[in-house]
Amino acid sequence: MTRHLIYNGFLHLTPNHHSHGYWRTPEGQIQYGYSKLDPYIHVVKTLERGRFDTLFIADVSGVYDFEHSIRAGSQFPSADPITIVSALGLATEHLGLAVTSNIIQSPPFAFARQLSSLDHYTNGRVGWNIVTSYLTNGFQNFGYDDIVPHDERYRWAQEYLDVTYKLWEHSWEDGAVLHDVAANRFFDRDRIHRINHIGERYKVAGPHIVEPSPQRTPVLFQAGNSTAGREFAVRNAEVTFLPSATPEAAARDIAILNDLARQNGRDPRSLKKIVTLSTVIGSTEAEAKRKQAYLHEYTDFDAFQAFLSGGSGIDYFNIPPETTLRELKEQYDTSEHVRSGFRRILERNPDVDLDSTWGGHLVKTALLPGRFAGTPEQIADEVQRWADAGVDGFNVVPITTLGWWDEWVDHVVPVLQARGLAQTEYAPGTLREKLFRTGDRLSESHHARTIGLQNASASRAQAEAL
Ligand SMILES: Cc1cc2nc3c(=O)[nH]c(=O)nc-3n(C[C@H](O)[C@H](O)[C@H](O)COP(=O)(O)O)c2cc1C
Numbered sequence: 001m002t003r004h005l006i007y008n009g010f011l012h013l014t015p016n017h018h019s020h021g022y023w024r025t026p027e028g029q030i031q032y033g034y035s036k037l038d039p040y041i042h043v044v045k046t047l048e049r050g051r052f053d054t055l056f057i058a059d060v061s062g063v064y065d066f067e068h069s070i071r072a073g074s075q076f077p078s079a080d081p082i083t084i085v086s087a088l089g090l091a092t093e094h095l096g097l098a099v100t101s102n103i104i105q106s107p108p109f110a111f112a113r114q115l116s117s118l119d120h121y122t123n124g125r126v127g128w129n130i131v132t133s134y135l136t137n138g139f140q141n142f143g144y145d146d147i148v149p150h151d152e153r154y155r156w157a158q159e160y161l162d163v164t165y166k167l168w169e170h171s172w173e174d175g176a177v178l179h180d181v182a183a184n185r186f187f188d189r190d191r192i193h194r195i196n197h198i199g200e201r202y203k204v205a206g207p208h209i210v211e212p213s214p215q216r217t218p219v220l221f222q223a224g225n226s227t228a229g230r231e232f233a234v235r236n237a238e239v240t241f242l243p244s245a246t247p248e249a250a251a252r253d254i255a256i257l258n259d260l261a262r263q264n265g266r267d268p269r270s271l272k273k274i275v276t277l278s279t280v281i282g283s284t285e286a287e288a289k290r291k292q293a294y295l296h297e298y299t300d301f302d303a304f305q306a307f308l309s310g311g312s313g314i315d316y317f318n319i320p321p322e323t324t325l326r327e328l329k330e331q332y333d334t335s336e337h338v339r340s341g342f343r344r345i346l347e348r349n350p351d352v353d354l355d356s357t358w359g360g361h362l363v364k365t366a367l368l369p370g371r372f373a374g375t376p377e378q379i380a381d382e383v384q385r386w387a388d389a390g391v392d393g394f395n396v397v398p399i400t401t402l403g404w405w406d407e408w409v410d411h412v413v414p415v416l417q418a419r420g421l422a423q424t425e426y427a428p429g430t431l432r433e434k435l436f437r438t439g440d441r442l443s444e445s446h447h448a449r450t451i452g453l454q455n456a457s458a459s460r461a462q463a464e465a466l
Contacts, residue, residue: 006393064310321359
């Protein structure tokens, strides 16, 4: 393989991630096992068999709406991804394990401690999908009356990250672990520092209370393609998810991000750009299309609309289906929720007619899983098109989060491997080393490394007084 394309298995610990309504088919009922551990063990073993880079667990900390998403089990309920990582780590040897965690649900000190612990227990295979949360109900579950405005969430996220960076990268110097029996020193207290972070939202003394893990900072994943989202990505992310719906759109999005990275003094290659790949696999094209039609037939459009409404802040149920895409686009541009979402919908079809109606568009393009239906060879062609546009990899979206992966691994992966589009063996080392081949740690020029500890000398004095 000339270029390492990244493959993430994308799922959510919930009955229905993106195939809203499919649970009503005999095939979809495998999702009844969503709250058990064993089916996920099978998933990660399958992903590892298929040499996937990472299991990527999505998460929300609230409900999309109180009607259809609850009735249909659409991203409701949602178990905490962090709780499953130790178990999945034990069942695997190489697979990266990336969890989504938003900035509202746990204070940065507690979260940094959890991720350091997991990075130890998985020998350095942990990643973090940094999200700011887009659900109003999510904010209401953590003491807010309403969603915090979009750009303010990104400022908040930066402070949250800065606290975790100080804990992961700066609280413990290299060489702090001594195990020196003769000197009676397990640790070198002079190399372990309080961080004394005092910011707008957080006041955290430290020191970090987990010793540095193999990667220190977990591999940083992020999505968000608004202006604020892109700035956040080039400052922090190592892997970013593009909303691009076509290879042409991806090439444009990549060029914008690369320019921004360069302006920020960052090597654009250090930021991997990946897209969503959702497929229906058939042994013939006709079979794939039949399966896609079946998926479509069982789509629960009310649940799908609730999902779109909760994420966008636009109540589609109160918008007449004859509303034009142009009118909706204007609302999305100023929405406090997900700004790049509607752009993705528009770009799915580059020739989209802005004067066409929302109702027509919904029916035509509802299917996230199954956006591309074809044979393994056709899927490999599609992968090649994206790779040629410059994307670094894919979030593979299954039809059902449980059970479906064998089909991909048995039928698609061998074709991808034969064409040099997927790895046949894992590289050794931590997740970061596997993905970037530049070592276990974040690069020295990354903001997390350069931020240092303000008042480092004061912190050292305080550390001495520990
Ligand atoms: C592939 C992908 C996965 C995402 N997963 C989650 C998730 O699990 N939880 C979440 O709250 N947001 C998730 N998001 C939403 C992003 O975190 C972000 O809110 C969104 O991309 C909009 O950002 P923007 O307004 O800067 O464009 C995901 C987005 C993408 C494209």
